[in-house]
Amino acid sequence: MSFIKPTTNSSPFATSTSWTNIAGASTYNQSWISVWTDAQNNTTATIDSGEAISMTSGQNTTNVSRYYYDNHNDYALSGHLYYTSGQSLSESSDEIICVDNAFLIYGADQMDSTVSRTHIIKVEP
């Protein structure tokens, strides 16, 4: 049994990538993905074909907030961005998740780029 499928370049990591909010992409193999930041400091990524699982986990620099991917805004798909001195009586996972071909994050305008990350793992060619 294996959870990993053969790839064209012998490394499972070659088909995953990550970015930090605002700072832009940090990636091993970026040929199949584009990443940018818009005027609202939201980060968007698109892939060249197929679909991918995207998982973002983060923390805010100030204030607490619920955040989520565009078109995947169900509370069950949302995450909780806390900050270290904040007070929040409701808590949840700080990770959001979706499967799509484009990934725009809402509610993360104060995301701390030094401790936040996204994994995008392609699941469909």
Next chain:
Amino acid sequence: MTYLPTSVSNNTAIDIDSLTILKNSTTDISVSAGTVIPWGSAVQEYGTATYSVSSGVITLPSGYYYLVKSALGAYTSLGNLSASTISYQFYDTGASSYIGRRGWLAWQEYPKLSGGDEYALALIDASSASKTIDLRMLTVSHTGITVDSTAEQYIYAGYSRCEIYKWS
């Protein structure tokens, strides 16, 4: 170690058939040790799959392998903010035993002697026979903690989910 030959050109890393996310069917659940989360409707994020759920018990059909991950959303009162923790784990109702690694939620990421992250997870081999599992609370630090609360500040967090990855 997994050997990855170069002959396949599909450019995918994970060979999953589907990703289904189950939502909690109920809000404002007052939890204690042993409480089973009553999963309900599904969000189908990738592929197609249908799971039977009864009183929180999920039936995983035979012929597949599954990775199940679950993170909860919960609320505590202000007086207990710095002392609130919960943990939860998947339970094999056929074998009557806990499976996988527990998840953990601590308010304000408050430092504790034992921690972890919010995801309970388990890898399940149902290739030859179906499995029945649920997610139940292991520990609840005190009374007054509610899962998927609609009370104060709920808009700042997500709700509970159970991610089911299926592959053959």
